Amino acid sequence: MDRSIVSGILSVSASKFIALVVGLLSKPLLARLLGPEQFGEYATVMAVQGIFMIFVSAGISDGVRKYVAEDRHEDGWKATVIGFYLRTATVLAIGGAIVLAGVTYSGFFATVFEPRFSSYFYLLVVLVITAQYWEFARKSLMGLGLERYSEPLKILYTISFPLVALPLIATGSGVIGAIIGQIVATALAAVGGLLLLHWRDSLRNVFHQPPDTFPRMEMVTFNSLSIALIFLLMSLYHIDILMLQGWIGGDQVGYYKAALEFAEFLWFAPLVLQTVFVHSTSELWSQGETERISQLAARATRYTFLLTAVMSIGIAALAADVIPVYWSYGMEPVGPLLLLLPGSLGFALARPILAISQGKGELRYPIAATGVAAVINLVLNLLLIPRYGMHGAAVATSSGYASMTVFHVWSARKIGFDPLADARIGRITLASLIAAVPIFALESAISSVIAVPYVGALPVSILIVPPLGLGLFLLAAIGVGALGVFELLEILTEFPDPIGSLSNTICRRLRRTEAESTTLE
Template sequence: MAWRRDGSHEGIATRMASTTFLLRVSNAGLALVSQVILARWMGEHDYGLYAYVWTWLLLLGGLASLGLPTAIQRLVPEYTERGDFDRLRGVLREGSLLTLGTSILTAGSACALLWLSEDSFLDSEYHWPLYLALVCVPVYALLEYQEGIARSYHWANLAFAPPYLYRPLILLAGLACLALLGITMSATVVMWVTLASIVVAGIGQTVVLWRKLRKVVPAGGHRSDLRYWMTIAWPLLLIDGFYLLLTYTDVLILQRFVGPNEVADYFAATKIMAILSFVSFAVSTATAPRFAQYAVSGEREKLSSFLQDSIRWTFWPSVAAAIGLLVFGEWLLWLFGPDFVDSYFLLPLIAIGLVARAAVGPVERLLSMAGEQKLTARIHAGTLVLNIVLNLILIPLMGVAGAAVATSIAMIAQSVVMAIAARRTLGVKVFTRRAFGFSRT
């Protein structure tokens, strides 16, 4: 078809977004199937334990990479455009080593803290699953960095298939083998299989990625510019860190007020509604390199036009997905187990915040790629503080519903502030008729 051969910026972005969306939809299906299987086999209690330690893995794995997975998406186009292949080769190699080193240090420090705290921080039943989750952190962080490299070259399959397709398939295969052997699916056992799936996916992605890089990056020397790289990466780390904390704060705070069963109910509801975020993720992934290019070249009109198109690609598919998930929500929850159906009331509360975020499209990524990392980080910091305060107030009053309401309010506030920031700093309008598909001009 013509769109597959279109070499324009919009054509490349459309293909990238489409491929990413298909991979993330496939991952959503696999993730939902695996979570349903886990909930059925483990029971609410162990599933709640697993949900909590998995959240820590996602959080620490994202933070340990120091913002480099996002920074590399700006550095690769910049060095390629300038023909500075020495620094390009340097950041590709040293960034991988730095990510691996800092993630090992992060995981080791967390293991030591957990060992020293004994039962003062967590009940003993959390300990072994959490230790295994921490062992996963270095490989998970390396996968994140290599995903950023692949995204920079528009290699969507290589970027997303290993973490979002192959890893869940390996996990499902491993769990099926254990089920046939009659092994009890405790949180510890499942984390062992999770560790194996992450390691296998990471090795495969590493081998393929460096083979492809040898074909597109000319051979030569390496030049380090660590101070410049970290100047870009540190604000992005703050942005990514605040975003991750905003995403997972509800689960982490819930554990302090409710038991594993309630955590399991909430986690299942968030897993179902997380499908909404895949649209935003796909569009954001496709548009980031183009935002960087337009920002560097100073093409403000193209930047504004491209953002409005991106919002249209994000908002209406997200609305349609939200409606579909709410219609089939009770059935989806029943798949986890009959006891999970009672948590249906959480779905619309979670959906409100996600749709609000979709209404501003990838404006957060635009600000980051246009050099406004510090401003974006401050916005995320304010949103995180708001979210924590609201969770601490509302969870004791409303239970799991309080976590959903708090997070949605924080997302709405963040979206409004991001739109205002884009208008004031870049002169880019967010809420326009064209952005929502009512006008093409």
């Protein structure tokens, strides 16, 4: 894999890992302080905000990330692209804020949900503006290849949110406190990002119109298609929450959101790849490097499947032990979580494939693929939620997620690359089945608990099963040929020291031994 891409992946991985750790610590506190019902209300409000921002952002984040990364021989190309998109982002943010304020004032949200939701959405008017600039700044820096700057901003946002929100919620602000936390966190990250862009001298064209040769229509077309694609993706993320809130409401929405949070742990590595691949492969597509793209896609699919498979097994094995301790919601979210895992694994595989397709800019096939999956998701949620509640939502959403893999493999082949060329699906599946038996047996055999201050009784299995399970899975994967020893070491050489240097030393010694053995023969 190209070292510049690996560098970007590691930069994004570091920020997402910190975000994951902060989330692991803060989300259960957020859920406990809000309680299941208010936690569900907060999830509903943020789901509406996520869908609304699709139209406000109008594909700006994907557009600026794609076009600023392209290698075009025009004077001031990158600065011109950033200036064009910043002007567009400003106009759309102001327009979106006015529209949201008007819809809230009309009583729409009070009628659809409850009267108290109006106060939530008035606050979202401010969040529309701060979130717009935050997303624009971060994606612009990424398009410039400056992940070393964009990712600390992600960390700033991740840490700022709980630092502001949790004290406000603890003093009785409830959902409003959580939304204020989002506003402050996105505002801080937005200001920091815009200052970094200004420091890089990339904002000098904000007040200048681009030249006549600037491809406005190409960008507008790409943005329009991006809106359709992102809307379909967001429907997969949020339609279940909105329908569950509208039809069932109460604690079930909070329990279901807790299950979703756990299932989405599978997306850690795929989200990293998806974040980096859009602008990285855009540059490769513009240079005609089709063969490198196909190799990259095949390898990314295999690594994603390996990692998400072992994570799925671990989460399934430990669900009954972890969820009551982590969420303090008892066993309620366990059933929906187990139903969500297969689909979440499928969605994980589709993410890098989708990002590479976006990098080329041909969005017709990705839109068609995502659209079919979104229709499946919508129809099943309509049929199953009224009858089965959160369990019906889990089955419907898992089915929609899983179908993403099938349809996006088809989409990729239509665009011109094959993500399954070296995916080794059968071997990874076999390794998963082999490793699952001892992992589940190990979890069942460990019944002891330890007392942890502020947590209570912590099952020992949570500490023992993950490292041993990972070791068992790697042995099984290497044994069946899903992963090579040298391949694993080469991946580890890209990690920071001491892991990188140690792996590099071992790799050199093994290659020297192999070369000497070949010479003797």
